[in-house]
Every structure is written in C-alpha cells, then in structure tokens.
Amino acid sequence: MNYLKIAAAGLLAGAVGLGAAQAQETVKVGLVVSMTGQQASTGKQIKAAVDLYMKEHGDTVAGKKIEIILRDSASVPDNSKRLSQELIVNDKVSILAGFEVTPAAMVVAPLATEAKVVELVMAAGTSVITEKSPYIARTSFTLPQSSVIIADYALKNNLKNIVTMVSDYAPGADAEKSFTAQLTAGGGKVIESIKIPLANPDFAPFLQRAADAKPEAIFIFVPSGQGATFMKQFAERGLDKAGIKIIGPGDVTDDDLLPQMGDAVLGVVTAHMYSADHQSAMNKKYVEAFTKANNFRPNFMSVGGYDGMHLIYEALKKTGGKADGDSLIAAMKGMKWESPRGPISIDPETRDIVQNIYIRKVEKKNGQLYNVEFQTFNDVKDPGKIKK
C-alpha cells in the first residue's frame, strides 16, 4: 500500500516533469502541530503566530514563495510521524516545523536525518531533542533553562526545603533533574519529589502529600494547559495561606490560561522566556496584532512559532533561496535576532536556542493577571547540554 503510494507519487512527478521546476519557485513548509486534542491550544497558538508573521512579512522571501502546509497531529505523536513522512514524500517539503510535545519531535527526528530535511521544533522543550538529528533546530525553549534559573532564585530567597511536583514524562523529568541538581549544589534540599501522571484528573492527593511535607516552596511543572486546575486546587487547600510558595518553569502560569486562574495565582514566581507582559516596543506590537487577529492572548508557544518563521525567512535570505537541508541548517546556525521575547540566537554547536530567562511574578494589571518580569538572566544556553 505504502510502496504503491510512493511509486505512484514518483511516477507522477517523473511523468509530468514539472515537480522539480515548480519546487524552485516555492518553498514548502510542513507545519505539523496539534490543532485538536489535548495540546490543541499549543497548535492554535503556533498557527496564529505563523499566520501573523506571514501577514506582516509577506509570503515571498529571496525570490521564493513560502507555502505553509498545515497538518493536524491531533496530539498523537504517531500521527506526527506519519504526517511528516507524507509531507516529505508526497508534498516534498523543505522544512518540517511545529511539534507540540517532546514525543512528537523525537519520532520525526530519524525522518529528518534520512530525508535531509530541516526539522524546526517550535514547542517541545526536552533538552535532548536537538541531539536526535543534525537537522533539528529549536525556537522554543528547554526546561532546564528555566529550571536552573528558578533554582538559583529559590536559593537566593532562602527557600531551601522544597517539594518538587512534575508531570511524569520527559520534560517533567528534565525539569526535576536540573532543578534538583542546581538546588542541592547550592545547599538547598528537595525533601520530596512527586511525579504526577500525565493524564491526571485530580491533583488533590499529590497536593496534600506535598503540604504534609511542610516545604517552604513547591516546585511545579505541568504541561501547558493543566496549570489552571493545579492553581485552583492549590488555593482550595489553603496552601497559599499556609505560606507555601509556588515556583517553577513558566508553564504553570501559561498566558493562555492565566486570565482564568483567579486571584489564587497572584504572587506565583516562575522563570520563563516569554510573558505577554514583556516590556519592549516589539512585544507590544506583537501582542496587539496577535490579540486583534485572534481572540486570545499570545503565550510562550506562540513566540516559538513566530520566531520559527523568522528563522526560516532569514535562513532563506542567507542561502539566497537554496532550500536543501544542509544549506538551511548551516544558515540557521549562529543566527541572532530580536524576538518579541527579547534577544535570541541559535547556538551554532547545538542548534538549540539561546535566550534570556526572566523571573516573573503574577500581578494584576488593568484588572488582568500577567506575569510581570522583574529580573533577567541574559543569554542562557541549555544547561542540559553544557554539563556533558
């Protein structure tokens, strides 16, 4: 069946003989994200940001027309692989982009290597992803980036007895590991580490266990989308009044859900690379244009998509329109630019993102909840890779 398809596609391309000629005029970008299913919000954020970027910058770069081919992975990594394969073989895309969660980015890596197609990770945040193929570049973030920074913050603010609560999958493990290592190296102590199943309906028992350990703070990582439930139950249990602080990577106070979380979330301190409240002229413009085009606020996933498009455009300019994997990835290495989140660059060695990490506190501004940045750590490389 599959062979038949491939053979048919090959025949068609060969017989018409136009395939090659046309490919020189357009550069196809396969955007594989979750538009439905559990991570649907991530897909929608990225799609909206990609659309916005193309609206602002036009759809032609270096004499090539950029064509986005959107495929919905329905939040199932297996689909991401199948769709990516189809995009490579049938649609002859030059770039695969998107990938809402780590497993989705990982399964596509071997395809990228084999087909020599650039895989641009716009969302997934596990450290190891970029090592899975020499054609992977990332414009999102890595969890160790934020986790290490927030550990430093905890030490400085005398939060030394900490319970970690993370979702039980690769990014959670990444966050926990790097946080614990940094904290214990600085004299802090993780008195209990709790792993929460990824599909978890009720945080109550885990929170109770964390509370009974009487920590000074809880380090929390849950994937984008679960933060609101967590914060509600945290407040319901009266833990905020018991003086337990919440710290963690910024996923828990995702801008997408933040307005709905209620006042319980006030004062939560997180480390992350983007807040819709980031103070810069560029971000103001970005948030305004984004909110106007959609009826939601841009979150940290959206800037991954926006910057991903920027990276594609700039790389194409640099190669003069050459869209093969080797030239593109070479052009992407070391690229530096100003993003709505601040100055960022692509590390030439690891092809991973180097960016500022901000410490933020949830505050009310004009009646709306925002992550307000109050401290900046410049040019943070992925600590997950430095150690090796």
Place this chain on the structure above:
Amino acid sequence: MLTILFDGVAYGMLLFVLACGLSVTLGLMNLINLAHGAFAMAGGYATVVLVNNFGVPFFLSLPLAFLVAAVIGLVMERAVYVHVYRKPHLEQVLLTIGLVFMAVAGTDYIMGSTQVFAQTPEVLQGQFQFFGVGIGRYRLLIIVVCGVLAIGLQAILTKTRFGSRLRAAVDDQRVARGLGINVNAIFALTFAFGSGLAGLGGALGTEILGLDPTFPLKYMIYFLIVVTVGGTSSITGPFLASLLLGIGDVAGKYYVPKLGAFVIYTIMIVVLIWRPNGLFSRASTK
C-alpha cells in the same frame, strides 16, 4: 489522614454522578453509550457559559446544566439512539464513539480548545477545619449533592411506580408493552434523566477535573471502570464502586505516589477476577 478520606469520598461521589447515568442506560436499557461523557461536557459548558457570560448564580446554573444535558439527551435519544437499541453492541459502540468525536470537534470549534472554568461563589472557596480535618467547601458541596441524588435515585427506582415500570420494561419488553406500559416513553425519559445527571456531574466537576473539549475522551475510561466494577443492575452498585475507586485513587496517589495512577486499575482487575459481573450484580437477567 481523614482529609485524604474526605477528598476520596468527594472524588468518588463526583465519579458516581458522572457515571450513574451510564450505568442506567447500559444496565437497564442494554445500550452501550460511549458518548455519555459528551453529555457531561455539555452540562459543564452550560454552567461555564451561564455563569461567566450571563451572570447566572452558580447554584442556579447547576439545575440548568442538568436541564440542558437532559434536553440534548432527549433529542438525541429520539433522533439517533432509538435506532440502535436492538442492534448488536459493536454497532452501538461504533455509533457512540463517532458521536464522541463529533462532540469533541464541535465543542473545539465553538468554544475553543483551552480549559475553561466557571467562577465559583466566595462561599465555596477554600477549606475549613473541622475537628482537625481539612474540609474543602467545594468538595463538601459535591458530597451533599451527590449523596442526596444517590438516595433519591435508589428510592425512585425501587419505590415508585415509574421505577417498577422501568424495571419491567427492561426485564421483558414484550410483556411490558402487553400490559400497557409505554416502553418508548419510559426509555426516552430514563435516557434524558441519565444524560441530565451526567450534565450535572460535568457542571460540578469543572472545578476539580477541568473542562476542555477532550473531556468525553479523557474520562470515558473512568466512567466505564465505575460501571464495570459496580455492576449495572442497581444504583447502589455503581455508588459503592465510585466510592471505592475514588478513595482508592486518592489514597493510592497520596501514600504511594509512584504507583498512584495504577491503583484504580488494580482495584478494577482484582474486583473483576473476583466477581466478573461486578460487585453487585443480580443473577443475570439476559
């Protein structure tokens, strides 16, 4: 310690309201309705929209959520389900799982994919101490509402004329019809009522379980576990099963967090090996 028990009971009660409609349709009407969670979701979204957009008080929105889900249930029963009562179970499964996907995609389109919450009134927020036990106000509400419902349902089913007609209609449709019982009307009403209960459960559960368009898929497993463990022949079965699973789940996650997520499945396996028809099954009627 007792706080854990309390949380477990509240969680179990919530499962019960969500799943008992399913046990009624499955056990009494012999219909496998995997789309049950979709009705719960309808109720949940009804509450969210009513409270957040129209300023309806939260307490009033609960019965309205029940009504909305019940009306949708009634329409669906008359329009769609009525055709599959006599079809094999596989066809029922295929039809209803299709409905689930339609509900998920439709809700996603209309309401967006992010999680939503209803604003709960001040009275229901926070926790108070009662003889050293931390009692969450919201969870207390769940326990009260669901407890009353469970008793009420059991009474309706065993003590009223409607209940005996329903049981008669299930046991032998032909004879029931012969005796002048309007079986179709009874089934429609029962189905609507079950859907309404799911809607109420969805409305109550929003605060604790979160609500997004994938709700019917995410919690389908839990509903089915309650029904299989509880058996499908009564209200008490699913009720006790819900409590057992709720407490087991919460306690398991508290005491052995590493295994926590598996406890609920372990309970199910053990119960099913011990009593394959569920905890409380009558001698089979079919």
